[in-house]
Amino acid sequence: MSPGADRLAEVRQRIADAAQGAGRSLADVTLVAVSKTHGTDRVREMLEAGQRVFGENRVQEAQEKFPALKSDYPDLELHLIGPLQTNKARDAVALFDVIQSVDRDRIAAALAKEMTHLGRRPACYVQVNTGEEPQKAGVAPADVDAFVATCRDTYKLPVVGLMCIPPVDEEPALHFALLAKIAARNGLSCISMGMSADYETAVRLGATHVRVGSALFGARP
Numbered sequence: 001m002s003p004g005a006d007r008l009a010e011v012r013q014r015i016a017d018a019a020q021g022a023g024r025s026l027a028d029v030t031l032v033a034v035s036k037t038h039g040t041d042r043v044r045e046m047l048e049a050g051q052r053v054f055g056e057n058r059v060q061e062a063q064e065k066f067p068a069l070k071s072d073y074p075d076l077e078l079h080l081i082g083p084l085q086t087n088k089a090r091d092a093v094a095l096f097d098v099i100q101s102v103d104r105d106r107i108a109a110a111l112a113k114e115m116t117h118l119g120r121r122p123a124c125y126v127q128v129n130t131g132e133e134p135q136k137a138g139v140a141p142a143d144v145d146a147f148v149a150t151c152r153d154t155y156k157l158p159v160v161g162l163m164c165i166p167p168v169d170e171e172p173a174l175h176f177a178l179l180a181k182i183a184a185r186n187g188l189s190c191i192s193m194g195m196s197a198d199y200e201t202a203v204r205l206g207a208t209h210v211r212v213g214s215a216l217f218g219a220r221p
């Protein structure tokens with residue numbers, strides 16, 4: 001096996017163990033391989049090992065890497081997990097299958113307009129700033145219900161889930177539990193939480209999507 005395939009097998013096993021320990025079905029947890037900063041050769045190694053779902057946090061970097069990969073692997077699913085600017089909304093709708101970082105009215109409006117224009121409707125997640133950190137993207141927990149309603153009712157966006165990135169210096173479990181609770185009360189089935197350091201905790205607390213970069217690809221250059 002390639003080193004990438006080895007790491008992929010290990011991460012998958014840990015996800016399976018965490019799911020089993022929590023009485024959850026492995027089929028309900030999707031591994032999003034975060035390939036930001038890594039070249040297409042590294043992504044291909046993961047594709048050859050069977051991985052199909054990838055996450056990138058910059059639209060332009062994804063545009064440089066993924067069109068060719070998507071044509072070689074038509075079942076590849078690409079998630080945008082980083083902040084989105086309105087002037088990149090068209091490119092994002094054209095390329096990504098899932099947009100996990102919807103976090104303000106202007107972006108929701110821009111995505112709705114481009115979805116109509118392009119006739120393509122990537123699934124949307126609302127990003128929640130569970131730690132209410134001023135420098136971090138995301139909707140404050142108290143504002144999520146209203147923002148989800150606006151996305152659904154005003155903009156007719158296909159909102160299916162929530163995403164969070166907990167503060168680095170806090171116990172992630174509290175943030176994961178909060179995100180799962182907000183998702184449940186809004187009838188949202190997808191919960192994107194957990195990264196290399198804490199994805200097993202996230203699976204135990206209900207993550208349907210874990211976003212794992214360095215544990216799969218090694219340290220970023």
Ligand SMILES: *Cc1c(COP(=O)(O)O)cnc(C)c1O
Pocket residue numbers: 034036057081082165195196197211212213214215
């Ligand atoms: C980079 C990134 C990840 C992956 O981080 P690792 O710690 O390398 O697993 C997950 N989510 C987001 C939003 C990221 O930007």
